[in-house]
Amino acid sequence: MPLVNTKEMFEKAYKGGYAIGAFNCNNMEIVQAITEAAKECNSPVILQVSAGARKYAKPVYLKKMVEAAVEDTGLPIVLHLDHGADFEMCKDCIDGGFTSVMIDASSKPFEENIAITRKVVEYAHAHKPYVTVEAELGTLAGIEDDVKVEHGSESYTKPEDVEEFVRRTGCDSLAIAIGTSHGAYKFKPEQCTRDENGVLCPPPLRFDILEEVSKRLPGFPIVLHGSSSVNQEYVKIINENGGDLKDAVGVPEKQLRQAAKLAVCKINIDSDLRLAMTAGIREHFNAHPEHFDPRQYVGDGRKYVKELVKHKITEVLGSVDKA
């Protein structure tokens, strides 16, 4: 099976009340961890690449590694550009064999966002085979590679904008802002309460906005960015093995599970993979200070990422046996 676009995947996910995991990748071990986990769960999966990943690993390596994963697993896999900054970057990926792209013009005024998105959609849909396009309305706080928005400067998606935006752009899916945020520090401590163990509890997602958007766009796939949960077990392993991550906090998995049952068909997860990889490597080094073979410690990182992805597929996304 060749790489696929998101069209059929999202149609099934919408009807089935689950979401597809969109995991960021930038090296071989992460690609293997994600796709081996997906294989064991018989789950479809989206591997996404940011501008930062393209700079780090070179597009050609990423493309070939993802193709290798398709050959190795036989799963339906999408190769997706995360946060395409402009038409040129999207065009470059479409020409290079990506099966899906995101054009993120969400920081631009409404009309400009529509014009840029429309241009990408026209190019992507004319491509054979058809490349799907994700667009964004509203802005998330936080930091992800080249995308940086200060806390306090984020803005929720306005439901009254979505029908016109989707109609005029022709986009295939829409990322909305309902209170998720990029990075491992999604909320400032003062936005949160603390539980009895002193762990931060973030403000709840704005399900009212999600419901209003899905009422206005029946059957249309919605995307959530910045949806790592910053599982405290990994933060604890990192901090117990020489790390220093203070007050790292994410979106509770229960809320993401709820969103996946509604119109959300794609949930983006990046920081959680980074934390799992770092936890595995730090723990390995602490236990084996004499080791210097990268296969030993990166291999432990890969094992942790794979366990995490299996957990996400079964407990959060609900995409088990949907391949």
Ligand SMILES: [Zn+2]
């Ligand atoms: Zn994002």
